[in-house]
Amino acid sequence: MKDSEFDRLLEICRLRLEPSERERIKGDIDEIIGYFGTLEGAEGAKAEPSYHPIKVPEKLREDKVVPFENSDLLLKGTKTHRFYVIGPDV
Amino acid sequence: MKIGLEVHVALPTKSKLFCSCSSISDEPNSAICPICMGFPGSKPMLNGAALSQAINVANALNCKISESTSFVRKVYFYPDLPKSYQITQTQGAIGGNGSVELESKRIGIRRIQLEEDPAKIVREENYTLIDFNRSGVPLVEIVTEPDISSEEELREFVFALKSILYYLGIDIEKELKVDLNISVAKERVEIKNVTGLRNLIDAARYEIKRQQELVAKKQKVESETRSYNEKAMRTESSREKESDEEYGFIYDPDLTSYSTKSASVQKPVYAGKIAREYGKKYGGAAKTILELIQFDKRSLELIDYAKAKWPMQNIINVVEVLKKYGHMDIPDEKFTRLIEIAKSGTPVNEQVLKQVIKGAAVETSNVGSTDIDKEIKAMIKANQKLLKEYDKNPKVFNFIIGEVAKKLKANPKDVSARLSSILEKI
Amino acid sequence: MGVISEFRKMGKNGSYHQTLIKDLKRINEKLQFLGALNESLTEGIPFTVKDNICVKGFEARAGSKILGGYVPPFNATAVERMLAKGFGFLGKTQMDEFGFGSFGINTQVQARNPFNPDKVAGGSSSGAAVATAVMKYHVAIAESTGGSISNPAAFCGVLGFTPTYGTVSRYGLIDYANSLDKIGIMGRSGDDIREVFDIIKGADRYDSTCVDTKVKGEGKKKLVVINQLMKGIDEEILSSFDSLLSQLGEMGYKVEHVSIDSITKAIPAYYIISMAEASTNLAKYTGYKYGLQRESFTEKYNAFFTGARAAFGTEAKRRIVLGTFVRSESVKDKYYTKALQFRTAITNKLGQILKDAFIISPTMPITAPDFEQAAKLTPLQTYAMDSLTIPPNLSGLPHISFPCDYKRRMPVGAQLITGHFNDYALLDFVSEWEKRFEYRFKYSLGAI
Numbered sequence: 020m021k022d023s024e025f026d027r028l029l030e031i032c033r034l035r036l037e038p039s040e041r042e043r044i045k046g047d048i049d050e051i052i053g054y055f056g057t058l059e060g061a062e063g064a065k066a067e068p069s070y071h072p073i074k075v076p077e078k079l080r081e082d083k084v085v086p087f088e089n090s091d092l093l094l095k096g097t098k099t100h101r102f103y104v105i106g107p108d109v
Numbered sequence: 110m111k112i113g114l115e116v117h118v119a120l121p122t123k124s125k126l127f128c129s130c131s132s133i134s135d136e137p138n139s140a141i142c143p144i145c146m147g148f149p150g151s152k153p154m155l156n157g158a159a160l161s162q163a164i165n166v167a168n169a170l171n172c173k174i175s176e177s178t179s180f181v182r183k184v185y186f187y188p189d190l191p192k193s194y195q196i197t198q199t200q201g202a203i204g205g206n207g208s209v210e211l212e213s214k215r216i217g218i219r220r221i222q223l224e225e226d227p228a229k230i231v232r233e234e235n236y237t238l239i240d241f242n243r244s245g246v247p248l249v250e251i252v253t254e255p256d257i258s259s260e261e262e263l264r265e266f267v268f269a270l271k272s273i274l275y276y277l278g279i280d281i282e283k284e285l286k287v288d289l290n291i292s293v294a295k296e297r298v299e300i301k302n303v304t305g306l307r308n309l310i311d312a313a314r315y316e317i318k319r320q321q322e323l324v325a326k327k328q329k330v331e332s333e334t335r336s337y338n339e340k341a342m343r344t345e346s347s348r349e350k351e352s353d354e355e356y357g358f359i360y361d362p363d364l365t366s367y368s369t370k371s372a373s374v375q376k377p378v379y380a381g382k383i384a385r386e387y388g389k390k391y392g393g394a395a396k397t398i399l400e401l402i403q404f405d406k407r408s409l410e411l412i413d414y415a416k417a418k419w420p421m422q423n424i425i426n427v428v429e430v431l432k433k434y435g436h437m438d439i440p441d442e443k444f445t446r447l448i449e450i451a452k453s454g455t456p457v458n459e460q461v462l463k464q465v466i467k468g469a470a471v472e473t474s475n476v477g478s479t480d481i482d483k484e485i486k487a488m489i490k491a492n493q494k495l496l497k498e499y500d501k502n503p504k505v506f507n508f509i510i511g512e513v514a515k516k517l518k519a520n521p522k523d524v525s526a527r528l529s530s531i532l533e534k535i
Numbered sequence: 536m537g538v539i540s541e542f543r544k545m546g547k548n549g550s551y552h553q554t555l556i557k558d559l560k561r562i563n564e565k566l567q568f569l570g571a572l573n574e575s576l577t578e579g580i581p582f583t584v585k586d587n588i589c590v591k592g593f594e595a596r597a598g599s600k601i602l603g604g605y606v607p608p609f610n611a612t613a614v615e616r617m618l619a620k621g622f623g624f625l626g627k628t629q630m631d632e633f634g635f636g637s638f639g640i641n642t643q644v645q646a647r648n649p650f651n652p653d654k655v656a657g658g659s660s661s662g663a664a665v666a667t668a669v670m671k672y673h674v675a676i677a678e679s680t681g682g683s684i685s686n687p688a689a690f691c692g693v694l695g696f697t698p699t700y701g702t703v704s705r706y707g708l709i710d711y712a713n714s715l716d717k718i719g720i721m722g723r724s725g726d727d728i729r730e731v732f733d734i735i736k737g738a739d740r741y742d743s744t745c746v747d748t749k750v751k752g753e754g755k756k757k758l759v760v761i762n763q764l765m766k767g768i769d770e771e772i773l774s775s776f777d778s779l780l781s782q783l784g785e786m787g788y789k790v791e792h793v794s795i796d797s798i799t800k801a802i803p804a805y806y807i808i809s810m811a812e813a814s815t816n817l818a819k820y821t822g823y824k825y826g827l828q829r830e831s832f833t834e835k836y837n838a839f840f841t842g843a844r845a846a847f848g849t850e851a852k853r854r855i856v857l858g859t860f861v862r863s864e865s866v867k868d869k870y871y872t873k874a875l876q877f878r879t880a881i882t883n884k885l886g887q888i889l890k891d892a893f894i895i896s897p898t899m900p901i902t903a904p905d906f907e908q909a910a911k912l913t914p915l916q917t918y919a920m921d922s923l924t925i926p927p928n929l930s931g932l933p934h935i936s937f938p939c940d941y942k943r944r945m946p947v948g949a950q951l952i953t954g955h956f957n958d959y960a961l962l963d964f965v966s967e968w969e970k971r972f973e974y975r976f977k978y979s980l981g982a983i
Contacts, residue, residue, distance in 0.1 A: 025856075028856050028859055028860055029856065031355050031357075031859055032814065032818075032844075032855045032856060032859050033186055033821070033837060033840040033841045033844050034841065034844055034845075034847075034852055034855060034856065035841050035842075035844075035845060036852065040849055040852065043849060044849065044852060044853045044856060047853070047913060047914050047915070048853075048856070048857065050913075050915060051806075051857060051914060051915060052857070052860070054803055054915060055803050055806070055807050055857075055861065055870055055874075056869070056870075057800070057803060058800055058803055058804060058807070058870070058873045058874060058877055059869055059873060061797070061800055061877075062796060062797055062880075063797040063800060063876070063877050063880030063881065063884075064873055064876055064877065064880075065876065066876045066877070066879035066880040066883070067876065067879055068872055068875030068876050068878075068879065069875055069878050069879040069882065070179075070360045070362060070365075070714060070875065071362065071365070071700065071701070071714050071744060071931070072700045072714065072715075072878065072882055072929070072930050072931025072932075072955075073699065073700050073701050073746065073748075073931050073955055075365040075701060075743070075744045075746060076365070076746065077155075077365055077366065077367045077368060077743075078154065078155075078365075078738075078740070078743050079154075079155055079156070079157035079160065079367070080124075080129070080154045080155060080156050080157060080740070081157060081158075082122050082123050082124050082156050082157060082158030082159070083123065083124060083129060084123050084124045084129060084130070084131045085124075085129035086129075086130065086131070086140070086142075087129075087130065087141065087142030087143070087608075089591075089608040089609065090139075090141065090142070092606075092608035093138075093141055093142070093143070093146060093148075093608055094138060095606070095608075096604055096605060096606065096824075096825045096826070096828070097823060097824055097825065097828070098823070098828065098830065098832075099138075100238060101137070101238075102136055102137040102138050102139070102240075103137050103138065103231065103238035103239060103240055104138065104238070104239040104240075104241065104823070104824065105236055105237070105238060105239075105823070105832055106188035106189075106230070106236065106237040106238070106239045106823055106832065106836070107188055107236065107237065107823065107829075107831075107832050107833075107834055107835065107836040107838075107839035107840070108235050108236050108237060108832065108833055108834060108835050108836065108839075109187070109188060109230065109232060109237055109835070109836050143607070143608065143609055146824065146825075147819050147824070148607065148608075148609075148824075148825060149589070149595070149597070149602065149605060149607070149709040149710070149819070149825070149826075150588070150589040150595070150607055150609070150611060150706070150707045150708060150709050150710075151609075151706075151707075152705060152706050152741060152742050152743065153743065154740065154741060154742075154743055155743065182815045184814075184815050184818050184859075186818065186821065186836070186837065186840055187836065188821075188823075188836050191819065191824065192818065192819045193818030193819045193821060194815050194818055194819075235832075235833040236832035236833055237832075237836075352864075353864045354863055354864045354865055355863075356864070357811075357814075357815075357859060357862040357863050357864065357867070358862070358864070358867075359811055359812065359815060359862050359871065361713075362712070362713035362714035362744070362812055363710075363713050363743060363744065364743050364744075365743055365744060
């Protein structure tokens with residue numbers, strides 16, 4: 020993987036790596052992706068994709084309002100201002 | 110010119126798309142829970158009513174509805190998106206391949222998808238304030254083909270869409286977010302996140318003009334993403350660069366696929382089509398009928414009730430007055446009475462309406478009973494001789510009626526009624 | 536009789552629990568397997584919970600710095616059901632960050648093996664296995680995505696049961712890979728696991744993927760060994776396994792060897808799916824809603840998020856990058872979709888075999904390695920350690936790791952796999968095994 024491609028991926032993930040960490044991750048990445056690539060063309064590649072290992076029948080929720088009982092705890096770990104959650108600048 | 114839209118409309122469910130929080134709220138962060146806040150450990154559970162409403166939208170927009178529908182995660186980072194991915198739809202969308210019929214054109218609908226709304230963000234000077242009440246409110250996204258080719262068509266389409274949704278119980282103005290794609294030349298410009306109908310039209314007008322001017326000057330239109338600045342009323346280049354490559358859609362493994370078969374499907378109402386049909390069949394201007402019924406179920410109900418029994422002109426007159434003075438809840442017999450009055454030649458106005466509502470007798474005449482009285486009295490005064498012959502010769506009676514009616518262009522029946530009452534008093 | 540029934544009969548309360556907590560704290564200094572502790576516990580059969588499963592009011596870090604300070608305002612369904620049955624929540628157990636690891640070393644607090652503290656406890660449910668290995672009257676709620684229950688259970692010499700995908704609600708589980716994550720149980724006997732399983736399983740209105748399918752217990756007399764899985768296994772483990780097979784032979788089981796070429800593709804398929812899903816699950820950690828608070832709000836959001844996300848460990852970052860890569864639109868079909876297709880193919884193949892047989896193998900190719908050895912492995916070498924535990928996990932098949940031998944004073948585990956929703960058959964099997972084989976535990980804190 021080219022440096023530019025690797026950097027683009029990091030940007031998409033909002034990750035920045037220290038030089039040593041970058042070396043470790045970048046160093047192994049081609050080997051791992053190569054290993055992942057062994058699936059291509061291998062036997063078994065023609066089956067339907069399965070999104071779950073078992074059949075998951077549908078379950079729907081009734082359209083009913085049930086307020087969350089511990090709502091006071093939801094904003095406990097975050098900075099707030101006039102009931103708003105404070106977030107970074109956009 | 111090609112214009113295509115991605116219209117996001119909030120669905121009127123009681124609770125949110127994937128949790129039981131109320132979708133209506135006032136105080137910031139008062140209708141939130143671990144699920145719509147994206148707390149670690151929480152999981153989504155689909156609201157059956159939202160699914161069913163989205164299916165109804167797809168059906169009303171003549172879409173082919175998928176047998177089963179499923180959700181994907183669209184990953185992007187922004188402070189209003191609690192999980193940093195939005196649960197939305199792509200291949201497994203509710204439906205697609207539909208259309209909206211305009212007066213002289215058909216606008217293709219590419220896809221209808223159900224998705225969750227992000228939170229509301231308030232921009233402060235150098236930070237943001239976030240209200241998660243809106244996070245998780247169900248949205249239906251309507252993606253059109255780029256079939257719209259002028260500002261007028263855009264307007265017509267938007268109102269037609271608004272009307273169709275109105276008849277499904279969905280208020281497009283409650284929360285409307287639109288991505289506009291406009292290409293005057295070859296290059297496509299996307300204007301993201303335009304909110305509200307008015308801004309939509311204004312943004313389109315501005316952008317069409319901007320691109321036309323560039324083309325006229327033989328300058329290149331940049332294929333880019335822009336945003337609409339409401340205050341300055343212009344579109345501006347934005348640096349957004351996320352695309353499908355970055356979103357990296359995957360099937361949302363917290364959910365499964367859902368059958369669309371069990372939803373109860375309402376019969377859609379196409380006001381434009383109805384107005385044109387009624388105009389043709391019963392008379393009356395299609396445009397006027399459309400104005401009455403486009404966003405008013407009751408008007409359509411009243412018109413449907415009366416259309417086969419009375420002239421459309423009279424019905425329109427009555428419905429317009431009822432609407433203007435806020436009496437749409439009128440009972441059938443009074444509505445009928447009003448139409449009868451209109452039919453008899455007396456235009457229904459506020460005064461007539463009030464009397465009928467009160468249950469009082471109405472002096473029916475298009476010129477008003479006082480005018481008729483005045484004219485009758487003048488006739489009598491000028492022809493004392495006639496009066497003497499009155500009880501001997503019924504023709505005199507008819508003569509007076511004829512003269513007065515002719516002069517005032519009044520309904521002879523009304524004149525006759527007034528005349529009797531005046532003669533009785535003499 | 537399991538420890539649960541035994542404890543219930545004794546009905547210990549109050550000072551029992553307080554003494555246990557004191558003892559636990561002391562041994563935790565040595566083995567470092569605990570997270571938040573419920574110091575005020577005074578009643579109920581003690582149970583611990585892996586730190587990626589939410590217990591209301593107790594910090595849940597899932598082994599990550601980025602979740603530091605996250606106190607869930609709700610209970611996971613499994614926890615809720617345990618509490619409702621009178622079990623006593625004792626504390627949280629350590630793990631590899633978000634479940635990303637095979638040795639319990641991808642986190643700040645690294646649990647140590649009770650048989651030898653120089654050796655790892657396994658991963659990712661490292662702390663759950665240690666807790667089970669040191670306490671007598673206790674059960675552990677753990678979780679497996681690709682082997683995180685079997686692996687540490689084998690390394691620490693306890694039973695590790697991973698049920699069929701979807702039988703136990705994931706509500707309250709901090710996601711690693713949603714289509715693979717399974718809450719399971721560690722314990723010291725088949726009876727205990729059965730009792731806990733009966734409590735926590737069953738449909739849940741908070742988890743869309745949790746099903747209500749009836750769980751069976753159809754015993755099988757045929758044991759299948761898959762040839763391709765037996766490569767790269769340590770000699771001493773192979774000898775333990777041979778001896779196990781011959782003992783099972785005496786118990787009336789028939790062993791059959793089969794070849795499945797595609798089984799070797801389970802590892803890449805598993806890692807692709809799990810990383811793709813993980814990279815979306817970890818996107819939410821951006822430093823302001825819960826957990827780590829960055830507080831430099833005047834930064835632009837991208838810089839703010841990137842700054843906060845530096846708190847992920849190296850393995851988490853690696854998996855985010857790789858997971859993001861394999862689901863990128865331009866290569867998605869080559870990796871992500873292909874992996875999903877292999878999941879189908881492998882699941883079908885294993886399903887055929889499991890109709891009339893169990894699949895059996897050692898649980899791990901080695902006994903618990905030293906910390907240094909484990910740290911030296913490359914990512915691919917580490918991923919290969921999961922070669923035996925991945926197939927049933929990829930396919931959502933119920934499996935159990937049970938102690939079958941001890942080599943150089945370290946436990947050796949074997950893993951039995953059965954078909955979807957035939958979970959009870961595994962528990963029946965170990966109950967039978969326990970009549971013949973006595974498990975050895977180094978400690979038995981809380982014994983009366």
